Amino acid sequence: MTLFLSLLIIVFLFKLWLSLRNTNCVESNRAEVPKAFAERFAVADHHKAQDYSLAKLRSRRLFMGFETLVLMFWTVGGGLALLDENIRTHLFATVSSNEILFGIYLALCFSAVNFLLDLPEEIYTTFSIEKRFGFNRTTIKTFISDHLKGIILGMVIGLPLFSFLIWAMLKVPYWWPWAFATLTLFQLFLMWIYPMLIAPLFNKFTPMPEGPTKEAVKKLLSENHFPYQGLYVMDASRRSTHGNAYFTGFGKSRRIVFYDTLLESLTPSEVVAVLAHEIAHFKYKHILKSLLISIISSALGMWLLWKVSTWSAFYHSFHITVESPAVVILLFSMIIPPFTFFLTPLFSWYSRKNEYEADRFAATAARAEDLISALVKMYRDNASTLTPDSLYALFYYSHPTAMDRIAFLQSLSSRPKY
Numbered sequence: 001m002t003l004f005l006s007l008l009i010i011v012f013l014f015k016l017w018l019s020l021r022n023t024n025c026v027e028s029n030r031a032e033v034p035k036a037f038a039e040r041f042a043v044a045d046h047h048k049a050q051d052y053s054l055a056k057l058r059s060r061r062l063f064m065g066f067e068t069l070v071l072m073f074w075t076v077g078g079g080l081a082l083l084d085e086n087i088r089t090h091l092f093a094t095v096s097s098n099e100i101l102f103g104i105y106l107a108l109c110f111s112a113v114n115f116l117l118d119l120p121e122e123i124y125t126t127f128s129i130e131k132r133f134g135f136n137r138t139t140i141k142t143f144i145s146d147h148l149k150g151i152i153l154g155m156v157i158g159l160p161l162f163s164f165l166i167w168a169m170l171k172v173p174y175w176w177p178w179a180f181a182t183l184t185l186f187q188l189f190l191m192w193i194y195p196m197l198i199a200p201l202f203n204k205f206t207p208m209p210e211g212p213t214k215e216a217v218k219k220l221l222s223e224n225h226f227p228y229q230g231l232y233v234m235d236a237s238r239r240s241t242h243g244n245a246y247f248t249g250f251g252k253s254r255r256i257v258f259y260d261t262l263l264e265s266l267t268p269s270e271v272v273a274v275l276a277h278e279i280a281h282f283k284y285k286h287i288l289k290s291l292l293i294s295i296i297s298s299a300l301g302m303w304l305l306w307k308v309s310t311w312s313a314f315y316h317s318f319h320i321t322v323e324s325p326a327v328v329i330l331l332f333s334m335i336i337p338p339f340t341f342f343l344t345p346l347f348s349w350y351s352r353k354n355e356y357e358a359d360r361f362a363a364t365a366a367r368a369e370d371l372i373s374a375l376v377k378m379y380r381d382n383a384s385t386l387t388p389d390s391l392y393a394l395f396y397y398s399h400p401t402a403m404d405r406i407a408f409l410q411s412l413s414s415r416p417k418y
């Protein structure tokens with residue numbers, strides 16, 4: 001327990017230190033547009049990007065402190081033990097003694113409290129920061145209906161899985177490989193139905209309108225023999241003005257989705273450059289590799305849960321008196337993240353490596369100069385800072401920094417192709 005408490009404090013202090021470093025760096029680079037962007041970025045846009053980054057960092061620091069306190073309360077503070085005991089003695093004893101039902105009660109109460117505790121940050125970010133910088137288009141009505149849908153979806157998907165896991169832990173002697181296999185199959189199933197059943201609950205998808213952009217996109221796709229089922233536009237502008245493009249689905253049922261916000265600001269050749277970058281992620285199997293990494297991690301996680309679930313000292317160190325599958329699953333899900341936190345830079349580095357590969361491909365399949373101008377527009381429209389702290393970026397950034405990325409693309413475009 002002291003080990004976990006010290007770890008929590010170390011992780012918190014480390015995050016705080018990185019965040020302060022970044023704040024410092026963004027602040028001291030606020031006055032002038034960095035030289036490499038001087039011709040492409042207006043001073044006003046630069047100031048907005050810096051201020052937006054600073055506002056986000058400041059609020060994240062505040063809520064991060066709160067989050068750490070909540071985690072301490074649930075774990076070392078005995079909060080989960082208290083909830084567990086209360087449900088067991090009051091609510092549960094009078095109704096039934098089924099462990100699966102007990103688990104569902106516990107998980108529902110636990111998630112309800114966490115949901116309420118997370119709400120202030122979401123409300124503040126959406127309706128204060130995003131609004132102040134002109135990004136937010138979410139109405140209170142959309143906000144509430146999004147959350148209701150999220151809760152229902154979470155229950156429909158989460159509760160059966162959770163019940164299954166409890167059942168397996170109680171009845172199957174060597175349960176972890178079975179539980180892992182079932183969860184993985186279910187995860188793949190979710191990925192398959194996501195574009196057809198889940199995404200449409202939150203957004204409208206319409207076929208991409210005919211025009212020069214669609215023609216250019218189709219040409220790129222056929223040049224690269226890229227199978228897809230359709231080109232769609234998503235009404236991202238309902239919620240915010242941030243832009244993006246992505247793929248969903250597998251193989252021939254794959255859909256290519258553009259945010260309407262992206263199509264509004266990019267020229268056809270810029271859209272092609274962005275799409276070429278995304279195609280590269282498929283061509284080089286980055287998506288598949290990431291999926292494999294996540295499957296391997298979940299196998300490791302399941303094995304660890306199996307080890308921990310029969311370890312009495314684990315329960316005792318968090319004040320739990322009755323050993324049960326439900327309580328160990330919840331505890332485990334809170335204990336693991338502070339341990340894996342220090343792997344973040346490894347995953348970030350891997351992701352950045354893939355981004356460079358994708359950019360290199362885009363520079364040949366499309367034009368580097370188009371990708372540069374598309375990126376500059378996206379940095380500007382999303383008010384991303386051009387000058388993050390190098391250590392902060394090294395730790396968290398899944399993409400190379402604006403400076404590194406543009407320099408890399410420029411080195412490709414100045415190189416003769418033949």
Ligand SMILES: [Zn+2]
Pocket residue numbers: 277278281355358
């Ligand atoms: Zn990418």
